Amino acid sequence: MVTKHRLKKWLFGLGLTGSLAGTASSSWALDEAAALAEWQAFLNQQTELVTRTKLNADFVPGSITVLHGETLVRYGAKTLADALALAPNIDMQINLLGQRVIVMRGVGAAFSNSSVKVMLDGVNTVHASQGFAQTLLHMPVEQIERIEIIRGAATVVHGEDAIAGVVNIITRDTPHAHLAVGSNGYRGASISQGSDLGSGRVRINLSAWGHQATGVRAESDAVTVFSDAVNERFGSSFGFEQYSAAPGRVNNQRAFEQLQLGWQTDQTQLSFAYNRLRTGDFYGVIEFLPPSDERYAQTYEDYLISLNHEQALTNNLRSVTQLSLSQLSYELDTLYVPNLIPGSVVNNLQQGVLSFCSSQPEPMNCINEETSRLSFLPGFLEQQSYINQVREQQVQLQQQFIYDLNSAHRLLFGVDVRWVEITHAAAEGIQNLPSNDHENVKTRFGSTGDSRHTLALFLQDEWRISEDFTLTAGIRWQQQWVNYTDRSKDNQKLADPWQDLEVAKVTPKLAAVWQVAPKHILKAQFSQSHVTPPINQVTDVGNLKPGEVRPEAAQSDHYELGYVYAGYVQTHRITFYHSEFAQLAAGTHYYHYFRPLNASEFGQTDYAGLRQIRAKGVEWDADFRLGFRWRGFTNLSINQTDDLSGNAVVGSRPYLGRLGLDYKFNDALHLAGSVSYAAPLALEPYDDRDDLPSYWLWNAAANYMLPVRGWRARLTVNNLTNVQVASPSPINVSLSQLAGKPTAPYANGYLHEGRSITLSLDYQF
Missing domain, CATH: 1.10.12 (Lyase 2-enoyl-coa Hydratase; Chain  A, domain 2)
Structure with missing residues (x-):
């Protein structure tokens, strides 16, 4: 530096x-x-995210990226998800319900978001019931001061949920106003204001945005694919496809609202945040395309309250206390199929089975086999509403003591207490069964009263052995107590099924930073991490047989070696990494991927189930300037994320690269743009479809400072060439067995929005 x-x-x-x-x-x-x-x-941006010590990001152990809100605005990013899509080795994807999925170093697509911890001003927003943090990913960048990202494990300081990385959003405090309009009915507005009050300062942030359905179409769904399969299998047309909404438009509309209030002094900070996100039902809860009726089918609501207090106890000892309370809720209200399929169509199919099997060598065996193949169908034939609700409360108290032995040696000791409870959980409408039927109990996201309590102690030692060399060592001990409801049937319940979740965990970290010369820095790090599976993924355990693996906390070993060149006008960072993840939690939408699968029934090699994965590769990112008019960034990652048998993990890419340029034409006009290249995206190992294709994605923005002081206009075009971007869609095992080949209801994946144009007006107070 x-x-x-x-x-x-x-x-x-x-x-x-x-x-x-x-x-x-x-x-x-x-x-x-x-x-x-x-x-x-x-x-020279400082961060406390990794070590709780204010250090320049390039001198912090491990891989950390700091994204600046003002820079993101110039490049045309609209939300946190857009911003993360510019960061090194992060791929933003969606699932069948349109939920944003953070894929960091190839890990994430099949695991909800339970591998990355997402925080707002240091407060965790990950839902313990499901493992995602959706609302913040839609936060507008105009309200963001900066984003701090850790790639790699960060359990010692940040605890569970930080198995693959951490994202922390720092809220903007400078006064501003923002209005925006755009294609597909996009509307956005935000305002921030702060003022001194007595010995402190108060602030308020308000923001809202939304857009209509964008015109993305689905050419098929589970109904049409089923229709094609039975028609081909039995040599006749039964007409199921006429009862599907596909081909048709996807209801991918979104709306976001946020309110933030804050008060702070030199020592104390009190914050409140309310976030709400509403979306359409996208590709359907079980991949039957619902009608595009312009309604909101999903609602996420977060209430966050936090109190931070820092106090000097002695000249060498500081106390930092953080108390946070949050209520996180999610409601899903969607449909299975858009029309009522009459019994005559089903009867015709039954007659078709009898006719087909009568010509087979063993008719009765054939009838039994074909009936078994079609057994999943009757429960999903009628139009039916599906409602699933969950609300949870979290309380977390973190007490830290920072002791400076001398100017070169600092100790951090912390106590972390967390309490999580589901205060409401309900599901109804599944397969048209009564609300208290067991199938509904199995399908809901948890049970009212499910709770867990966590106690953790952590110690970190930062020792600057010389002016150029710093050694950081840390260790975390964590114990949790689980009180979940086993949602399995009575005769399937296990004795103490969560005993492995209650085993105490010890996770160490050892890191070194060596400034070899003023411009050259070497880094090395070893760390371990763990994550507790989301509640809804472990509380239906009765189908486990004796000797099978019970729910347990995922853990990982993580190694990094990095080099930083910190020049006057450019900074380059190169990181080699190797991580191994064990005992992974089953993903929300990839149930069969984590279990032994008899794939030979549809012509593929049997799969033992995903239990361990390995992520290794190299990352390079740089910030640079060329004269006083040009500045930019670039990053490139080469990855291998597999299941230890050489099969690429779903949602991973072998390489990913980006380039951004910002040109200051004059004091009034800034032109900025970025281009991303994404390599083909991996599907399941027993899926013989080609990997989802690679693409080039171009974004452009023009920022113009109006003659009136403080006003700025901006024109943004995202996805300039309207390229098709898709996220992975899993195969359907039942349909694959029926068709005799790997079959996915959405063969082309879940398509993202196409080109969008936005015109905005900003005012700096």
């Missing part, structure tokens, strides 16, 4: 050269000097 002395000397040299060269050169030198000073401030 550039020292203050060197920077002043360098700037003085620029000024002296400019004065000798004349007035024009002097003007250029002043512009260049101002740009360089701004650039150094940009690079």
Whole structure:
């Protein structure tokens, strides 16, 4: 990093050269000097995310990226999800319900979001019931000061949910107003205001945005694929496809609202946040395309309250206390199929089975086999509403003591207490059964009263052995107590099925940072992590047979070796990483992927079930400037994420790259753009479809400072070439067995929105 002395000397040299060269050169030198000073401030961002110590991000152990809200605005990003899509080795995907999925180093597509911890101003927002944090991923960038991202395990300080990484959003505090309109009925607005009050400062942030369905179409769904399969199998047309909404438009509309209030002094900060997200039902809860009726089918609501207090107890000892309370809820209200399928159609299918089997060598065996293949059908034939609700409360108290032994040695000791309880859980309408029927009990996201309590102790030692070398060692001990309801049938319930979740966990970390020379930094790190599976993934355990693996906390070993070149006008970071994840939680929409699968029934090799994965590769990212007019970023990752048998993990890509450029045409006009290249995306190992294709994605933005002071207009075009971007869709095992080949209701994956155009107006108070 550039020292203050060197920077002043360098700037003085620029000024002296400019004065000798004349007035024009002097003007250029002043512009260049101002740009360089701004650039150094940009690079010298400090973070407490990794070690709880304010350090320059390049001197922090491990891989950390800091994204700046103002920079993201210039590049045309609209939400946190858009911003993360620009970060190194992060791929933003969606699932069948349109939920945003963070895929970090190839891990995430099949695991909900339970591998990445997402926080707002240091407060966890991951739902313990399901493992996702949806609302914040839709937070507008105008309300974001910066985003701090850890790629890799961060359990020692951040605890569970941080098995693959951490994302922390720091809220904007500078006054501003923002209005936006765009294609597909997009509307957005936000405002921030702060003022001094007594010895402290208060602030308020308000934001809202939304868009209508964008016109994305689904050419098939589970009904049409089933129709094609039975028609081909029995050599006749039964007409099931006429009762599907596919081909048809996907209801992918979204609406987001947020309110944040804050009060702070030098020592104390009190914050409140309310976030609500509503979306359409996208591709249907079981991949039957619902009618695009412009209604909201999903609602997420988060209430967050946090109190932070920091106090110096002695000259060398500080106390930092954080108490947070949150209520997180989710409601899903969607349909299975859009029309009523009459019994005559089903009767015709039954007659078709009898006719088909009468010509077979063993008719009765054939009838039994075909009836078994079709056994899943009757429960899903009628139009039916499906409602699933869950609400949980979380309380977390973290007490830290920071003790400076001397100027080169610092100890951090922390106590972390967390309480989680589902206060409401209900499901009704599944297969048209009564609300208290067992099938509904199995399908709901948990049970009212399900709870777990966690106690953790952690210790971290930061020792600056010399001016150039810092060693950081840490260890975390965690114990939890589980009180879940076994949703299995009475005769299937197990004795103490969650005993492995209650085993105490010890996770260590050892990291070193060596500044070999002023511009050259080496990093190395080893750490372990663990994550407790989301509640809804472990409380239906009665189908486990004696000797089968019971629910247990996932854990990982993680290694990193990094190099940073911190130049005057460019910074390069290279990281080699290797992680091994064991005892992974079953993903929400990939149930069969985590279990032994008899894939030979549809012509594929049997699969033992995903239990362990390995992620390894190399990441390179850089920030640079070219003169005082050009600045930019670039990143490239080469990854191998597999199941230890060489099968690529669903949702992973072998490489991913991005380039962004920002051109300051003059004081009034900024032109910015980015291009991303994504390699083909892996599907399940027993799926013989080609991997989802690669693509180039272009974004462009023009920012114009209006003549009236403080006003700025911006025109943004995202997905400039309207390229088709898709996320993985799993095969349906029942349909695959019926068709005799791997079959997915949405063969082309879950399609993202196409081109969008947005015009916005900002005002800086």
